Amino acid sequence: MTETASRLVNEGEAYVRLLTCAIAVLLCAPAGIRAQAACPTPWQLEEVLRIGSPESTDLVASVLDxxxxxxxxxxxxxAMVPAVTVFSHNGQVLRRIGRAGQGPGDIELAARAVGWIGDTLWVADFNRIQLFTTDERRPDQVIQFSRGVPEEGSLLTPGRMLADGTLIGRRRITDGGALSSRGENPGLALRRLSRSGEVLDTIATIEWPGNAIEHERDAGLFPGRHPLRDLAPVGLGEYLTAVKPDGAAVVRIGEVREDATPPTFDLLVISIRGDTLLHRSVEYEPREVTRAMERRLADEYSGWRAGYYTRSSELTETTLERRRRAVRRVFWVPEYLPPVRQVVAGTDGTIWLLREMREDRVDVWEVYDVGGTLEGTVEIGHGRTSLVPWDPRLAVSVASRDEVWGATYGDFGIPYIHRYLVDRTCASGPAQNGA
Structure with a gap:
């Protein structure tokens, strides 16, 4: 192991120990110390920076991380950019890291994910992770492996770095049937891997509640994720699961008990060693999927899968309509809306949960503290993250009690990055949309 790698492992283990101790103190504290009333009105977002414009070439494709x-x-x-673009805090381009290629320091196809563990920058591309410390042109290490998981119909390649120098694999579905077979399966394993691709242990089991829609065999059509159970536009790429920015733990939604009295869902924080740091049952009121929402989602989903939104000149009107009808016939909705749509781990220990889809398409984010207590909410009623109409308004990438960074997708395919300051003043008047 190199000196850099050893330092990364030692620093990571220290982070894990510190995080475990800190959370243990908080969770063992008297309830009266931890408890606080949530703000009765939504916190407000004030946009202070927007990066991107029709005239600019600073952002040329959608933001992946x-x-x-x-x-x-x-x-x-x-997406489609073989480099990491570095911006100053006021939005000026400082430099770009990487170039197209497959050698050390190159980036194959696109920089898919990026992050920091201590003083080490890690960059993931199509099937590698590269580590940089002192020289952004020359990586200290290139990590590359491919491990098949036949029982899942998937393949694991380097995904994201963890605090102790190990990794979480990027799960690629290689068998389309695996998408639809998970409903009868106990879940998908979130594995911690060595840098050589060896499976070290399982951090957690990710729930996979029938996330796909099957339909008749048709060229160009294959099982797809349900719009109410889709994956986050940025982040880990696992269902309702996020990695903390320091790589020391994962935050996830566990079992949902919609038939319990009262109905609850589990909010979990699990260390990368598999220790449960937080397990809280959150009460909620199940919301039925209305007939109007079912019709709207069916029309949008069938149109999207058929190709109406990204229409190709190769597809005739007859083919598009045949595909749309095929998807529409097999579209289904659950009785109740999933209580949580996405999870974001805050940089300050907060946990951000995007709650149920609403008829008015206003996104409601709930913000919980390190002990799982609700502190406040944020409402976002404008923007879009892709051409897919059911996607969130804002792809939240970095969040805390003080600021939120996120990405949207404007007219004519223009990508934007936004920075918001969070105004946590609890107003007594009626709530207003935050963005």
Whole structure:
């Protein structure tokens, strides 16, 4: 092991010990110390920075990942861009890391994910992770492996770095049937891997509640994720699961008990060693999927899968309509809306949960503290993260009680990055949309 790798492992183990001790103290504290009333009105978001414009070439494709470095700069990975773009805190381009290629320091196809563990920058591309410390042109290490998981119909390649120098694999579905077979399966294993691709242990089991829609065999059509159970536009790429920015733990939604009295869902924080740091049952009121929402989602989903939103000149009107009808016939909805749509781990220990889809399409984010107590909410009623109409308004990448960084997708395919300051003043008047 190199000196850099050894230092990364030692620092990571120290982070894990510190986090475990801190959370243990908080969770063992008297309830009266931890408890606080949630703000009765939504916190407000004030936009203070927007990066991107029709005239600019700073952002040329949708944002895949975003991280704040130790230097307070913004490190951005974009689709189809073989580089990481580094912005100052006021939105000026400082430099670009990487170039197209497959050698050390190159980036294959696109920088898919980016982050920092201590003083080490890690960049993930199509099937590798590269580690940089002193020279952004020459990686200290290139990590590359491919491990098949036949029982899941998937393949694991390097995904994201963890605090102790190990990794979480990026899960690629290689068997389309695996998407629809999970409903009868106990879940998908979130594995911790060595840098050589060896499975070290399982951090957690990810729930997979029938996330796909099957339909008749048809060229160009295959099982797809249900719009009410889709994956986050940025982040880990696992269902309702996020990695903390320091790589020391994962935050996830566990079992949902909609038939219990009262109905609850589990909010979990699990260390990368598999220790449960937080397990809280959150009460909620199940919301039925209305007939109007079912019709709207069916029309949108069938149109999307058929190709109406990304229409190709190769597809005739007859083919598009045949595909749309095929998907529409097999579209289904659950009786109740999933209580949580996405999870974001805050940089300050907060946990951000995107709650149920609403008829008015206003996104409601709930913000919980390190002990799982609700502190406040944020409402976002404008923006879009892709051409897919059911996607969130804002792809939240970095969040805390003080600021939120996120990405949207404007007209004519223009990508934007936004920075918001969070106004946590509890007003007594009626709530207003935050963004």
């Amino acid at each position: 975003l991280a704040i470095g130790p230097d307070s700069a913004l490190y951005v990975a974009q």
